Amino acid sequence: MTITPFSRRGFLKGGAALAGASALGTLPSLAQADSHGLTVGFIYVGPKDDFGYNQAHAEGAAAVKMMDGVTVVEEENVAETVDVQKSMESMISFDSAALLFPTSFGYFDPHILEVAPKYPDVRFQHAAGLWSADKHPMNVGSYFGYIGLGQYLNGIVAGHMSKSKKLGFVAAKPIPQVLQNINSYLLGARQVDPTITCQVIFTGEWSLAVKEAEATNALADAGCDVITCHVDGPKVVMETAAGRGAYVCGYHANQSPLAPEKYLTGAEWNWPGVYTRMVQTVLDGGTIDNFDRGGLAEGYIKMSPLGSAVTDAARAQFEATKAEMLKGNFAAYKGPLKDNAGNTILGAGDSLVETDISLESMDYLVEGVIGSTS
């Protein structure tokens, strides 16, 4: 009968733990961070410098770091599982964080919703969550920007610059935010030329370099000459598309350093202003709105400076439309509008303004988009 290693291992481990405990007492106290004032935590699902989604949030965090009386703690590459729950709790327990920004969509349900009720004094701010008063705790809030407007402006410039009249879109997954971007891109382009089409290819992953490169090449092969994307890190798409001689429109953040001659413009998040405002609200003792949205006019999104290749005609229409948007309540979706399977979305005279909540559950691709949602 062999005595298993289990019991001995447990004993030895216990001994090690005791030794460790005594050692801890003599080491510099790294375990407790100094917190002066408010500690704000940011959690990213990917790397902070991905030239894309996470970088945009990190730029917002960087702005918050510069505020007086605020300490910022950050964690990258946190998976949408128990990991993020524990990251949030760790920031609360060890860093005394009172305001958290878990920035990936997948963190909301069930993770934030699980953790928030346990810490009623901590505020959880989530990007793009569909917070509603009757279902969700009050110490959770959701915010988002109408970046579809940015893609609409991308589309206007693309419509002018495209010679083949075929645009390309590398998309991750067919979820409403992505579909809205694809549709807005095409609708913007169709303001210039109603016959323009947009080919979309879904990679199936938020971040998979090889598939993004293949998709871009396939789009270029199919004749698309202005390409944009909605993936977490647009770096590969931008570089590959420019390498194939196509123009590119950016997304999430400013990718112009990657392809200076081919970069037309880009739809970017403008989180620094939004985050500093939210943090200031908390510092002043106030409460952030639970459901916060804004577009170009409110400064939630911004456009990259127009590239050198952009023609004057494109520039003029871009500026004119942007001025319209800055008045607020812009309607990119105007009837009569059909989807690409022939169904009617909007009748003549109807329209959907940027604030319309039904946009956040979009499940169709408009007529002129080549590709399908499933």
Add this chain to the structure above:
Amino acid sequence: MTEADLGLWAIPVAILGGAIRVSTPFLFVSLGEVLTERSGRINLGLEGTLVFGAMAGYALAYETGSPWIGVLAAAFAGSLFGLFHGLICSLPRVNDIAIGIALMLLGMGLAFFFGKPYIQPVAPDLPSIGFGGWSDLPQVQAALRVNVLFLIGIAAAIALWWMFRATRIGLLIRVVGDSTDAARAMGLRPAVIRTLATAAGGAFAGVGGAYLSLFYPGSWNEGISSGQGLMAVALVIFARWNPLACFWAAILFGGAGALGPALQSVGVSEGYYLFYAAPYVLTLGVLIVTSSPTRAMTGAPGELSITK
């Protein structure tokens, strides 16, 4: 540059282009593994070596401004991993499959660890040569824009084939791989030869990784590899340890990888995940067809642990 509308012809053109673009890492890793396995050792850690090579190549290319220095750095790093694998496996009672897995994890971990500062910067690309000048179609030109490493890989495949067939070194490696006892009887030191072969194999894998980060997709991030290192090991079995066959197998797998996006671009988008799984299914299918429970596979080196 206006692209003509190729219609359904876009699919074979895309597959050709994909086959050339995507096959290069497969080619290099499988050539490296052929070298290792012919000497009687299996190195499953090449996935980790590939990823580390990608990171090292990108980092050095960025720091020095020359992609070729990056390639050399990747080869060197790969050879270190291979050497490490070889040395450890030379010790008695070490499970070389388990060590391969461990080095795969360690290689990936180290690559991600050191690669953090290199996610954002842009490193210079490796040059390519256009073989499609004869065609007016931009798509064909793009598909036939062949990277220099691809050409080097072809040359390496031929060189390895020749080496095994007709040179003394090739014979020594084959003897060590087929029978340790016979090798010792000949006065050779099997452990040394195997270790060197594994190191060289690692160098090849490192170069394959450098291709990924310095040409296609041409960027460094943590998702750069999707199992190419592992598929290449299966590819070697499929190719019956013949370097020339490795080339054709790599082309086949590269084409399979391009299938998904190519189909979507002509409108076939149902179930695109399943198409993306095509390379793995193909690899598995190939393994099933070429393996046998009773006979050692023809051409298998006698000392290889997975075929004994």
Add this chain to the structure above:
Amino acid sequence: MADQNPSRGGEKILSPDGWLAALAQRSEAVVLPMGALLAGLAAFGLFLLILGKSPADFYALVYKAGFGTAFSWQNTLSRTAPLLFAALCVALPARLGLVVIGGEGAIVLGGVACGALAGSVSGLPGPLAIPLLALAGALVAGLWIGAVGALRHYRGVNETIASLLMAYIAIALMNHLVEGPFRDPASLNKPSTAPLAAHLRIGDIPGWDVHWGLVVGILSCVVAWVLMERTTWGFAARIAGGNIRAAQVQGLPVGRLILGFTALGGAFAGIAGVFEVAAVHGSANASLASGYGYTGILVAFLARHNPLAIIPVAILLAGFEASSGLLQRRMDLPDATVLVLQGFVFVTILLSETLYGRLRIFSPARWRTNQ
């Protein structure tokens, strides 16, 4: 690799002169892995030192965030459950000498099965429906890894490569199903199966922030140990693991053993997926593939494929993973640091295999006083 413990078992040394010899012999199986673990930690410490970071700070933080406070313990334990199951998926086939590393795929498919079928059993009461879902998940995952075993036995396909390929295929399949046929139309921005009805959710152990998967996982390890050490099946598998051809010649039902052990390993991993869906996420979606299967490989090897040893080892590794966040925030170390640490430990553990039976200090002959 079959258990390499050179102790021949059953050798009872009763005389007082012989207890030292017995101790020496049996402690090899504990001291060597522990020593290897410490060597790995020391090597990693050296690595940190070369990079200008303090190993003392590092390990203090690991301790603090993994085991130092009540919160840390809950963090660690909530990560332990899936590792227990994933490690069994490696350890059970390892008894037969098979190296199966595709547990990730089994976890994912087990979760999908649970998420997809939850709707059909929602009419049943919880105590009936939940075990049914667990069974479904275990069945699907068991078939998946059992297929790897079948390929190995009937076609001689290398199971390591096959299982990893099957893992990639399983993840692609999961994505396809979760975004396509099984998708809940209301799950807009994160495609998932329909959320589980409330009575089908598995809750936490009372008073703790850790779900019941931990308990089931520990019990599974015990069951696996009993199977391996106390049944004829386990004994037969051990013999087969030494040399499959010889076992076949001796008439052992090698095929059934291979199929049985791989399927059972897969079934355990499938249960991990079920817990991920029923206790953590509430539905099946892409978050099921989060790397537990791969960490489980290390747990199994570190525990030398002994199911009881898997328990403390899984806790230890879960503790490392739990500390990753604090390491990022305090020492500015990338999240990959824990992966590197695990790699170091994995390598040293495997290196230590070479020392079994070679160190005289463990040889009973050296300690026997009655020659």
